[in-house]
Amino acid sequence: MAQEPRIDVETKAQGVARSLTKEQVQRIADALGQQGVWFATPPARAGRAPRPDHVWDLVGDKPHQGYTATGRAHVYLAEGHSALTRPLIFADGFNYGPSDLDALWTHFNVLYQKGTPGFFDQLRSMGIDVVLLGFHQRQTYIQANAAVAVNCIQRVIEERQGDNQLVVGGVSMGGMITRYALARLENERFDHQTDKYFSYDTPHLGAWIPLVLQQLAYLHESLQPRSDGPGQAELIRSPAAQQLLWGWVENEGYSGPVTTASELRKDFLDDLRRVGWFPMRPYKLGLANGVGTGTGPDLPPGTPVFDLSADPLQLTARIQPDLGELQNVGTIRFGSPVWTSATSHVAAFDGAPGGTLDSWGKIADAMGLPIQDRFRSSCFVPAVSAIALARDPFQWQSDLYLDLGDLPKDETFLDAFCCDISNSAHGGVSKALIEWFLEQLAGW
Incomplete structure (x- = not known):
């Protein structure tokens, strides 16, 4: 039986701050760099989004843990349409704070090939109405935001002319939000009238942020607490991060x-299993920013990035x-170690094939440290997670580098998937992914 992955931290005395002088604490805080929420991604601002035809304010149809989430949808009608006719709902992803739907439009409508319109423009020229779905608190419980997605689905069905499926x-x-929403509606015997479900670099099995970087965010926050806003680890401790990572x-200091x-x-x-794990009715499509060859980025395990x-x-x-056992991932010294962190039985996630996030680069920039370009980004959503490999999310790490080229159909929970031709940025737009997706929609 496989050993359970774990982390072990040794601290001098009862904690880093208590074992150091004020001057030493300040030296570490200064070294860890600027304030702000670490790992949050700033919105893309290249280009301008068109004015939506409709804007809907949405409220979750039920609370989760006593919290009722809210959101907003921007509706862009297809060319020649005066009302919703062939609706496609595109939900925003994980980040801190409210969705920026204009930024979501500009990001996915980028010109990925000279002379070819952007993704959303192509959808509208195909007669597909685009409904961008955003959330006022992206970092809250997935179930709470799924209730907003349910409200959006119901609104689309009410507003739609004709009987085209969604x-x-x-x-x-x-x-994940829309996966849960559709599965929940099926569990409740509600006809969601959805023909196709898609996920774009979605962490079906889980996502990954290096454990040592999570720790450094907490450490900075504990040494230099903020009183005027969220701390560096605010995104890491959020409900959505805990549910996804x-x-x-x-x-x-956690061990x-x-x-x-x-x-x-x-x-x-457990809740996802209760509602059915995946929706059964729709044809399920998956797009992965990682390659399917089993080859990840050049990030040799155990290599020092910050030294x-x-x-x-x-x-x-x-x-x-x-x-391995007790493999060092981080150390802080003032002559002798005052904080060391080591992992046991944790796979080499950073170099796995998958959609990448520039976590190392963001922290290096915050700390004012030089960093090699190849170390800036590491795996965030492994390809095996994005294509929903048929594994238990608590046991899947042994398949991180699996070649997905000849994967048997019963080895994924999806009906069809496409991997990128290189390990590209998480959520990034590429010719291979967009054109495959458009082909899947061509007969709809």
């Missing part, structure tokens, strides 16, 4: 299992090692 899905967590730690560290993740997966030496302070953070 296409429903989203990017990143948006694919394969490995999660609750603070810089213990990382796969089952959050009750929210266990509860969410700061500013006498007497030394700070080291490493690419996730591959399995």
